[in-house]
Amino acid sequence: MSTFVDRLLGRVKLSGWLALVAPLLAVLFAVVITSVVLLATGKAPLETFQALAQYGSQPRTMAVIVNTGTEYYISALAVAIGFRMNLFNIGVDGQYRLAAVVAAGVGGAALLPGVLNIILIVVVAVVVGALWAAIAGLLRVTRGVSEVISTIMLNSIATGIGSWLVTNHFGVLRGNELATKEIPGDSRVPGMALIPGTQLQVTGFIVLALVLGVAYYVLLNRTRFGFELRATGQSETAAVASGISVKKMIVITMVVSGVVAGLIGMPELLGASYKYSTNFPTGLGFTGIAIALLGRNNAVGMAIGALLWSFLDNSSDTLQLLDISKEIVAIMQGVIVLSVIIAYELVHRYRIVAEQRRVSRELATPQQAEGAAA
Amino acid sequence: MRSACVHRKLDGADTEGEYTLLRNRVSKMAAATAAGAMLMAAAACGGSDSTTSESTTGASAPAAAAVKVGLAYDIGGRGDGSFNDAAAAGLDKAVTELKVEKKELEATQGETDAQKEERLRLLASGGYNPVIAVGFAYSVPLGKVAKEFPDTKFAIVDDPVAAPNISNLLFAEEQGSFLVGAAAALKSKSGNIGFVGGVDVPLIHKFQAGYEAGAKAVKPDIKIQSKYLTQPPDFGGFGDPAKGKTAAEGMFDAGADIVYQAAGGSGGGVFDAAKAAKGLAIGVDSDQGALPAYSGVKDVIMTSMIKKVDVAVFDFLQHYVSNTVKEGPTIYDLKAGGVDYSVTGGQLDDIKSQLDDYKQKIISGEITVPSS
The missing domain is CATH 1.10.287 (Helix Hairpins)
Structure with a gap:
């Protein structure tokens, strides 16, 4: 035995x-x-998986998979930061959408030229994401409101505020589409022709995603803040006993999570559609939760998870050609x-x-x- | 990692409780997702057997003599009982009468423009010609794909995006809505009517604007309550009967006796509320009083604002088959018979002549209906 x-x-x-x-x-x-x-x-299952693999391995589809995966990955990172501290930030979805609306409105106004405008847009997005997430953090530490409940509600409020901003302040009507003004051509982030065999470029934000991934690893595993965060997540009582201010950690973690969440919409805003419209992708925050679970909050694991998720999402259309739902x-x-x-x-x-x-x-x-x- | 396990074990009761709660929540969520997806897929698979039996399988099939039509739906797809179904009806008619082959692709909620673009490209590169995009959401993606496939004919419903190979199928929803608005004002006893919009988007604003103008043309001091179920980008308001019911109940409680809904799949809830409140409702897009799905509430559906997406889709395909496709916008208004009001049930028989007067005035240009 x-x-x-x-x-x-x-x-x-x-x-x-x-x-x-x-x-x-x-x-x-x-x-x-x-x-x-x-x-x-x-x-026929075999035929189905073959079709998925075949379509997914075409250069053009691969580029789309990487582009979607980049957004998924950033979202997963935002969620994972909270997870590591047992904070269930369901509000990533509202945080990135509100951040994108405000950033799109500011960016479309073209207050600054060229690269300066890009920086302004990103900073605005990050600040809005952080502030919106901070509300849930502050409610938790001051009133004891579970962040699960408050972030779900804040998602709904973010949708309302975003819609009000677009309708009454930033919006321009074009056909049946109401959208913010397009970000001028000199303030867009170019793509890179990384995948041979297709003209479709990979979003420039893949660099940001990689940097964020490394930063996530270093922050959590190689810094005192990361240690305190993980310690608080594993045992609040033990953290208090070792002199960690749990309240401070909750607010800071929510803010950091919100900062990353603010960046989720940037590849779409600065690299693809250049505006926030009724067509802006939704639900990325929830996809991030699934990928964070799938990748076990591990920087590399989540990257693989994001690509897998993106592959499945983007290859699914081809199934319909075979009359498979x-x-x-x-x-x-x-x-x-x-x-x-x-x-x-x-x-x-x-x-x-x-x-x-x-x-x-x-x-x-x-x-x-x-x-x-x- | 080892120490992590020990820590977990030693956690305070609160944290442990939360942790368990969290895990349960996640598992439940995932289970619900998986179960829901399975049901949906099972239903969709079952349906696709019967609906696409006439089509060939696979994009790699050699180009046959028959016309291969590719159609990309908006969110909701075939079976939404409203907008997408109208497009599907037009396509089905073309399959029977024009002997075309069809391939239908559905959209996913919350997807990016790039994903819509790939869907259209998949159809165009698979040899489907013509390709029809249902809904203005395809505007930007179609603009890009149409340039890449100059030999393919495209059509888009509800959007003016221009290219030499795009036909735009546009509707004057405000004109049809004007007529049902006038009907509501003529029929209302309380002088108080309602409007329920699915999602607060410009397209639905056209329905509201026409409805209000029509009602006020009959009775300038009429009270009109308006409510939208959701704000974009949350498009849930087009598929949530419970929300539609709550909104309509509120209007009936506040004194309205007729409510017009432009809310897609949420409209059923408005009809239910009308039945419960012994009020009346006005349908949208299809002649909903004649649909089997609404047979239980057909007596409260006073009329419907018909938007003939099926006619537009069929017309386009007919033109394609006879090689007379007209590029650019085709406006389906009252004059062209693209929008209208329905008389199913006979509830409008006594005011039909008045409504037809308004109709003639709109057609002749004497009345200009606002669209926002």
């Missing part, structure tokens, strides 16, 4: 390996479930997230049991432990 436990404990690295395998298994599991659904509706990818996405959560939960529980056994074993043989300490 003990040898079995020993063997298990001897493979602590296996846990790390498991952590990598779990999402892969989850994806495989999703493929199986999706295949069952496809078979039940009389479609595009919602089949929604099933895949749902099952992937579910199975990742379950897989990690199993790994997590297994670790706790293993830890308990290790501790009890060490307590049972104190001399060995002393010897090890010496």
Whole structure:
């Protein structure tokens, strides 16, 4: 018995390996479930996945996948910052949309020329995102309002304010579309022809996304702030005991999350549509939650998750050419997230049991432990 | 990571509780999403079997002699009981009468312009010609794709985007709305009527403006209550009957006796509220009093403002088949018979001559209906 436990404990690295395998298994599991659904509706699973892969591997589609994935990734980072501290920032969606509206309005007014205008737009977006997120943080620390509830409500309020701003202040009517003034040509962020075989450019904001990813890793794992954030997330009582001001941490974390959230709409605003209209993408904040869960708040994991999610979203149209409902990818996405959560939960529980056994074993043989300490 | 587990174990009760709550919430959310998606997909798959049986499979099929029509829907797609369904009806008619083949692609809520663009490109590059984009949301994407495929004919509903190979199918919604507004004012006993718009967007403002102008033309001091269900970019107001019902209930409670809805799928709720309040309602887009889906409430549907998207789509396809496509805007107004009011149920029989007077005045230009 003990040898079995020993063997298990001897493979602590296996846990790390498991952590990598779990999402892969989850994806495989999703493929199986999706295949069952496809078979039940009389479609050929193999043909379906081939079609997805074929369309998704075309250069043009790849560029679109990277572009959408960039937005997804930034959104996932914004969500993950909160997650690491047990803060459930559902309000990323409202934060990025409100930030984009105000930034689009300011940018469209062209108060500054060229690059200065780009900087102004980004700064405005970041500030609006941060302030909007700060409301939820302040409500939590002053009135004890759960950020889950307040951010959901703030999403709704953000929609209302955004619509009011566009209708009454920033909006220009063109056909049936009400949109902010277009950001002038010299204040746009150019794309890069990264993927050979297509003229479609990859958004310049991929650089920002990569920088944010690295910054996220460094901030959380290599700074005192990151340590305090993770400590507070793991145990508030322990954090208080070690002199961390939990209230301060909650507000700061929400603000940082809001700062990143403010950037989510920038690739679309400065790199694609140049205006905020009724067609501005919505729901990116919720996609970010799913990807943060999928990537387990890990900078690299979330990048892979964002690309996977984007691949599924962008390849789904081709299924309709085969008369397969595009919602089949929604099933895949749902099952992937579910199975990742379950897989990690199993790994997590297994670790706790293993830890308990290790501790009890060490307590049972104190001399060995002393010897090890010496 | 090891220490993290120990910490979790040692957490205070509050944090642990929150953590569990959070996990439960996430799992529930994911489960609901997955289950919902499965149901939707099952329904959609079941439907697609019967609706697209005549089409070929795959874009790689060699170009046949038959015309291959590609159609991209707005959010909601086939089965929304309103706008998209009207386009689908036109397409179906063309499939039966003109023997064209069809391929329909649906949109996703909240998607980017780039994703809409790829959808149109997928159709055009797959050899579908003509390609029809349903809804003004395709405006910018279509402008780009049309340039890349100069040999493909495109049509777009509700948008004026211009290119040598784009036909714009536009409607004078305000003119049809003027007539139902006049009908409401003539029929109202309380002098108090209502308007429920799905989403607060310029397109729906046209319905409201025409309705108000029509009502005021009959009775200048009439009281008109207006409400929009959601604000953009939240387009949920086009598919939420519960919201429509609440809004209409409020209007009936405040003294209105007739409510006009331009709210897509939310309209059913307005009809339910009218039935409960023993009031009347006015339908939109299709002749909703004649639709089987609304047979239970057809006695409260006084009339409907008909926007003949089906006619426009069919006309366009007919012109394509006979090689007489007209590029640029085609305006479907009262004169062209593109908008109208319905007389199903016979509730307007006593005022029909008055309404037809207004109709003639609009057609002759004597009355200009505001569109905002």
